[in-house]
Amino acid sequence: MMRMTAGASTLAMAMGLLAPQLAVAQSAEPVAGDATATATAATAVPAPADGAQRYTPGDFASFSPRTALDMVEKVPGFVIVTGTNGGARGLGAATENVLINGERIANKSTDARSALQRIAASQVAYVDIVDGASLNVPGLTGQVANVVLVAGTAQARFTTTIRWQPDWRPRLDDNWLNGEVSTTGTIGGTHVTLSLKNEANRNGHWGPEQRFDGNGVRQSTRDELASYRGDRPRLALALARTTAGGDKWNFNLGGQLQKLVDAASSVAVGPTNGTLRETFKSVEDEHNFDVGGDYEFGLGQGRLKLIGLYRFEHSPNVDTFIVDRAIGGRSGERFTQTADEGESILRGEYGWRTAGGTDWQVALEGAYNTLDVDAEFATLQPDGSFLPVIFGGEKTRVEEKRGEASLTWGRALAPNLTAQINLGAEYSALSSSGPDGLTRRFVRPKGKLALAWKVGPRTTINYQLQRRVDQLNFFDFASSVDVANGQGNGGNGLLVPPVVNRTELEFVQDLSAWGNASVAFAYAYAQDLVDQIPLSPTTEGRGNLPGAHLYRISSKATLLLDRLGWKGARINSDLTWRRNRVRDPLTGSWRDQSEGQEYLVDVSLRHDIPGSELAWGASYFDEHFSPNVRLNAIENEYNDGAFVAAFVEHKDVAGFTVRLTYRNLAGQKNRFDRTVFVDRRNGPIAFSESRRREFGRYFQLTVTGTL
Incomplete structure (x- = not known):
């Protein structure tokens, strides 16, 4: 009740600030x-x-x-x-x-x-x-x-921008610490930006989870409450300067702390085991930093830019799962993982333009990436201590040494047609000390062709043909244990980076006073996509799949409603439909890629009331992903219903813009359905679970401004 009261009082305060302005008409023109x-x-x-x-x-x-x-x-x-x-x-x-x-x-x-x-x-x-x-x-x-x-x-006077975005959710801690403050200005001819940002969250949900046996008979119903708390304060400094001779340099330095705590508890009463209490807690206490910069200067007929970057991240994580049974006593498991990640990059870009209007760029890049993982799996003992159990993934080191070269050519082929061609290749040496660890070397060509055709004054057609090499998740080389769901992944030292061969055609239409709209069609043939595969007759993990087919249709549009008589109103939309079809490594049949996006619908309305500093609007968001398909389970996490929000905004409250948003008006719920099989999922069902959690309606305040 105290938290809801705080949210209501803040609403009253914000409406009190807005009310005196309703009677004052202010010009929106400069x-x-x-x-x-x-x-x-x-x-x-x-x-x-x-x-x-x-x-x-x-x-x-x-x-x-x-x-x-x-x-x-x-x-x-x-x-x-x-x-x-x-x-x-x-x-x-x-x-x-x-x-x-x-x-x-x-x-x-x-x-x-x-x-x-x-x-x-x-x-x-x-x-x-x-x-x-x-x-x-x-x-x-x-x-x-x-x-x-x-x-x-870049003046001597510093300008400070502020964004503060608290929210208040039922049954959860209030989130007061989400926001950012940054200041920019000039000291001795050098442009300085100093920022402090915290992407804080206080999320959670609650509700029942039902468990059924292999015949569909309900065994128990759990009452669950889960919370996800995170603070990610990051302090960053950016320096930039252009010399009298036209040389440019930038320097960036940043450091971040991350404190993430996920917790879930449940109580169930079964027909045979009596009361069952489960508690899960995951704690991550990370710190990371990065330093980088670039220097650009004239050289010959063009300009040379040199770029350097170093990043490091230290991430200790502890997951603990405890079960208390009225009949059967207490049991539990703990998985501890400490990871150190490093990345070093050096890149050079030399670009020039010929007298005939052709743009050229030559680029060379070298990178060195590392991951060191120390892990421990342990089981709870009667005296309350945890005894380590050998699981085969205690230590893993992954290294990648990579170099790439590329050449880019671009020019206008006609007054209304421009083209850009990028050709390149990369060499990489990838090694792992984990399961099946070895060192492998690869050479992969890649590149891109892009065309922009101005068909008419308001119509543009964009086309691209691309071959790209994607980055692997180095954690897939290491073994891990999911103590909450009683499953895990074996490390796979044979992983290779996916290669995507993609083509896309986009139509962009300027609708003049009506707005703007675009639609794009894309297809890709992907090699070595990463998904769950069998690593042995009894284990599974992340691995590469045979060739896959990826399809996408997307559209973005803005409709201005002034011509319909609704002055200051607009509708924005962002729509996407996807199908990522892969060969199932267990059955050989075609299916959707695990956890691939299937569709996205994002539509919003905004009305800036003419002659005032007020605006209001609403939004509708719905997104769906395909199930996560393991070799012994099918896990489908999705949202039940769309996420709907409405807001009211005042653009000048003591020089700040203040927006109050009422979120989840339609009462969206989180769903999770899991079917677990006795052995592989082409065999009999062992049990299934169905979870339905709600997170309620809540207020969010957004305050932005400059000083």
């Missing part, structure tokens, strides 16, 4: 003396490139943006590709569709959203949406946002 308008007007900006759509601060004025992220998110039909380059091999080509001053974010610890969040809206001169194939940035295709800052924006 006014004389506005800092953003003045800075932009005083800056001489180049004309948009052919085919580019330009958005100036005036186009976003009705939203009263606080940061560059607020602006880019309002571009019609554009969706930011989230995530960092951490899942890719090394630095390689660009993986996100956002540039800042024409340059990609070459920092594996900072994604596009985080970088844009730290740029004040007053520092943005304009945002250009361009075709990736028309840029001399390898890896970019489709729509790309180039955020260009106001010349001289």
Whole structure:
């Protein structure tokens, strides 16, 4: 009751701040003396490139943006590709569709959203949406946002951006610590950004789980409560400078602590064993840091950029599962794993443009990745201690030494047609000391062809043909035990990186005053995808599959409703349908890849009320993944119903934007169904479980602003 009361009081406080503004109509247009308008007007900006759509601060004025992220998110039909380059091999080509001053974010610890969040809206001169194939940035295709800052924006005066996002969930601890503060400015000609960010969460759910025997007869019903608590404070420093001679350098330093605690408890009453209590707890206490930078200077007819990066992560993790039986006593298991991960990268890029307008780039990259795992599996003894049990995965070391070279060519083939070709190859030496450990060496060609065809003034067709090499999860080389579900994976030292041969065709239509829409069709033939495979007649683990077929249809759109008479309203949509078809290693038949996305529906409505500082809206989100298929079990985790939310926003509460969101209006629930077989899943069923957990409706407050 105390937590719900706190949430209600915060709601009352926020509505109290909004109420006095309802009677005051304020202009959303820039006014004389506005800092953003003045800075932009005083800056001489180049004309948009052919085919580019330009958005100036005036186009976003009705939203009263606080940061560059607020602006880019309002571009019609554009969706930011989230995530960092951490899942890719090394630095390689660009993986996100956002540039800042024409340059990609070459920092594996900072994604596009985080970088844009730290740029004040007053520092943005304009945002250009361009075709990736028309840029001399390898890896970019489709729509790309180039955020260009106001010349001289690196001022001596520091600008501080703030985001605070607490939420209050029923039956769980209040989350007060989620947010970020960053400050940017100039010291002695060097642009400085210092940020402190904590991605805190206080999640959880509760409800019954039923257990059935192999004939479908219910054996017991558990009442369960699970909580997931995490704090991830990260402190980062970024320095950037452009010398009088045009040389550019960047330096990044960051460190993070992660404290993650997952806990679940349940009580069941069975017909034969009486009361049964189960307790699971997982604790991870991680620290990591990264240091990197780049230096770019003129050399001959072009420019050379040198990039370096080092990352290290120390992650101790302890999972404990205890069972107390009224008849049968107490038993338990514990799995402890301490992992040290390291990554070192050196990369050089030399690019130039010929007199005929052709862009060239030559790139060389070397990387050294390591993983050291110390693990222990132990069982609970009558005296309360845990006795280690040999399970074959106590120590594992994985190393990869990799080098790659690539050549990129790009130019306009016609006034309305641009092309970019990237050809490359990589050499890697991969070794493991775990099960089946050995050293193997590979040479793999890869590359990409991208075309952007401006069919008409408002219609663009993008095409790409790509062969890429994906990064392995080094933890798949090590053995592990899932104490909560009584199963585990054997380590596999024979894993090889997957190779994906992919083609995609995208149609982009500018709907003028109606908005923007795109649809894309993609197919890929994947070699050596990673899924569950038999490692022996009695064990299983992660391994490579035969050739697979991947299909995707996606669409992104923004519909502006002004012409329908609803001034200031818009609908955004992001829709995806996928099928990843793989050969089952047990039966040989075709099935969906384990835990592959099947569909995504993300639709939102926003209405900025004209003549006021108020906005409101709602969102609908539904996503589904295919089951996780093990050799002795089928596990299907999914959401029952869609996630629906509604918000009200005031754009000027003491200079801050304040949004209050009421989340999970439709009462979405988490579901988990598991069928476990006696031996392999082509045999008889041992038992099955069906879990249904709810997490209730809750409030979330978002406060953003600049100082």
